[in-house]
Amino acid sequence: MPLPDHLCSGVMDVDLRHLRNFLAVAEEGGFTAAARRLHLAQPTLTRSIRTLEEALGVRLFDRTTRRTALTDKGRELRSSLVPLLHRLDTALTGLRKGESLRVGFNWGLPEGLSGTAARFGDETGVAVEFVRSDTPLAGLDTGTVDVALLRAEPLPKGLRGVLLCEDTRVAAVPGHWPLAARSRLGWAELADLPLVVNTVSGVTFPAMWPAGRRPTVGAECRNYDEWLEKVAAGLGVGSAPAAAARRHLHPAVRMIPLDDAPVVRAYLAYPSHGAHPQAARFADEAWRAAEALATKGLTADEQPARGC
Known part of the structure; x- marks a missing residue:
């Protein structure tokens, strides 16, 4: 059964994202640290908490220019939410067991990509399976893979992706x-x-x-x-x-x-529409890992192009 985008209680519609944002502020003890953790602009996070308070009809935080503290109602909500969201996260992660993300390639996987795939599987429960395919789009054109390593510029129409590395x-x-x-x-x-x-x-x-x-x-x-x-x-x-x-x-x-x-540039690409739900996340994590590998221990002036 599809999961709803919000939780309904009587006339209240409470967005699940608002609840997660509330917990982040409660755990971090302030909006600035919580916004950084959630990768949100602080005004966006502030509006989210205000929307939640208005929907519930209670004040969750006492705010001053120097501190942000939970109210009694805020502490009550936090105590209820922590086990509830933990069970929800466990249930959602369980749904991914047995799910796989097929990554196509013609030849030569870039350095570090296998390690990224292993970490991704541990974190998400979605196993990454590498599939060699001798087709122009490494299996994306035949539908046998979900993501593909492509050494082609520009990316063909209908695909999006990240520049993973470039090499001499x-x-x-x-x-x-x-x-x-x-x-x-x-x-x-x-x-x-x-x-x-x-x-x-x-x-x-x-x-x-x-x-x-x-x-x-x-x-x-x-x-x-x-x-x-x-x-x-x-x-x-x-x-x-x-x-x-x-x-x-x-x-x-x-x-x-x-x-x-x-130079030869390598991209991780996936369909612009109808892609596997984990395709963009895997591509982004692979990009971040490649960037960290390319710049490890170097100053900004010394940083080379992303090597394969």
Whole structure:
């Protein structure tokens, strides 16, 4: 049965959010700390408490310029609400048991995302399941996943998401080519070489170079593993995010840092309409975790782009 948005008692309609806001003020001992905890503007919280008092017809707090204290009625309400809301939270959390959030990817999950998924499952009761899908939208286009890691810009119409990380590129060069002896390569140099193109989930295409100076297509494939094997066979070169390349090596392919190459951005995306109820929350928590990882121990001037 769907849960109501408010609790009804006789002629009183009391919004559940007002009750949670009341408890926050009571527990924090003031509006400023409670507003910070609830991520609300203080005037919004003040209006919420005033609305609750008017609905109940009692004063819940004695307010002065120096302190905020519960009235007798406020203490009575707090004593009743604490066990009531605890039971409600337990019941709501129980509903999520067995629920899962499917996260699609083509290849190479960014650093830390698995840890974020584990914490998310512990906190919400919703298990995060990673699903590899070799489709352009990593399973969002076929409906097999709820959220997807996409390395595409801009995000396709009908999707929203967060920028999770961005990474530099490396060139993938056949190990038996003389070029594999180089310590660095320039992005423009790749225009003179055949390119192995992953047509489904790749991040490198001839159109990324200026017209009139674009690489020819040496071979095409449909996933990262095939791409590596075709490069290893000497059918051409390619490029990939540096972090992904470090995690997916091939003994016959040399990964070489690229200068002046466009960065690769990775997004966590989900449908703009009809998304899984936990999709936006998971994307936001993954974004916050990526930001913390990228800036850990650095000053504002030293902070780099979010690395993958």
